[in-house]
Amino acid sequence: MSEIFGSDAFSPKEIAARVEEVGVTKAHLPFLSMLMLSILAGAFIGLGALYFVIVKSDPTLGFAVRQILGGAVFSLGLILVVVAGAELFTGNNLLAMAWADGKISTLDVLRNWAIVCCGNFIGAAGLALLVYLSRHADMNHGAIAQEYLTIAAAKAAMPFWTAFFKGVMCNVLVCMAVWMAFAGRSVVDKVVAIIFPISAFVAAGFEHSVANMYFFPLAMLLQGDGATAGAITWTGFFSNMLPVIMGNIIGGSVLVGLVYHIIYRRASLPK
Template sequence: MAYNSPEKIVEITINNGVKKSKFPLSQSLILGFQAGAFIALGYLLCVRTTATLTGDLAGLSSLIGGAVFPIGLILTLLAGGELLTGNMMVMPLARYAKKINTKQVIKNWFFITISNFIGAIFVAYFFGHLIGLTETGPYLAKTVATAGLKIHTTFMQAFLSGIGCNYLVTAAVWLCYGAEDITGKVFGIWVPTMTFVAVGFQHVVANMFIIPAAIFAGHFTWMDYLHNFIPVFLGNAVGGSVFISMAYWYAFKKKESSIKQSNDFLTSKKGA
């Protein structure tokens, strides 16, 4: 399987950040909806495959859920989608490289957050609530229990969990950019994503599905959701923009960029 070096992945990521910053608003919203729905469908699959596990098999639910959930990120990255958590790594790296400005980063995050939420809510309401895929028997119990675990955490716990989640999710995006064939991309996405789900870290877009699904079923409130959204959003932002984006910028590109700027300066001086 052909694979790019980390230095090359930095370049690919920066170029993708610039590309995303130039998307028309309609394109960003459509792709954001797709990504939110894809992640929600992955979580719905997770609920449907683990809710009925009992006895000794119940202990495997985290692993099994983690094994099926990555379909959402695979669809997003390969079929096409704009996912907030991935953009929390891609856009800052383009900003560190001074290819885009801070306003473009914030604008992208804002509209992708909204469109991801609409996509996730669509799946939670129409498939989970109206069809009843999250509101019958063990599936309701699983949905409510999972949402409850996320809501009943302190601000700091949710924030740190968000960091751990997007440390892994953006590593999955990083590996996808590094692979040059579809098999490598799928495998690169699958392993880190499975890990974050099995560990139990919190993903802001995944929570846009599971917590509203429980709310539609008559459990919890939208204020409960907001109290979870804020720390998880912030944690995901730190996980992507600092632990992956900033780390690899300083490791592989900052020195190179400084040398290039110095050479450009010397060249201009000679020309003068």
């Protein structure tokens, strides 16, 4: 198998073993390390979202250009997570592989997801506050601020099942990006593996729970300045987060993690 894929990349079977091994390590991180790394990941994804909004707010670009270019620059978030090191809730849905092999418990998985999700929110919301105080959103004559408000209002108004399935599709692509990054041996390898799946989910308008942890707080802060695009509230935030998180878990844990477990790891388990 390794000869087919060449010496410069890990084969899918090798990736499965690496994802499982890393999953065990992630599940057993000390609380403070896990929390701090997850705060970083929330901020990193927020930086990708910030980059995306700069492109998205430019009315001189066509729809497809804004979506695809915006998705490409959003990839900065996962590149920072993978290369610099951080704990991201959506990527950690791949812990399902180590769980399916019996190497970590259900409690280990839920502990990791709960801590990392909370840390991601702290990092994303903290970045939103810093961005707000920097007056970044005043750029382009306030078009960036209006774009944040438009994005958040659309997410808050999204029907439950639409948000759920957008969350599913998002994390299929995010976890495939993480999966393929495990194949790389260099930073360039990892960056190339990440860009296309991430830009695809953003261009398609799918829902990423951690990105939304940045969009909503910043939009609410901007709304307080008198900008208008419909009322954006914490109720709208939680009505979006519940189905999106559920969808992210199904997309990443079941449609990627457990599928690859069945393909590559189940046969290797002791009888």
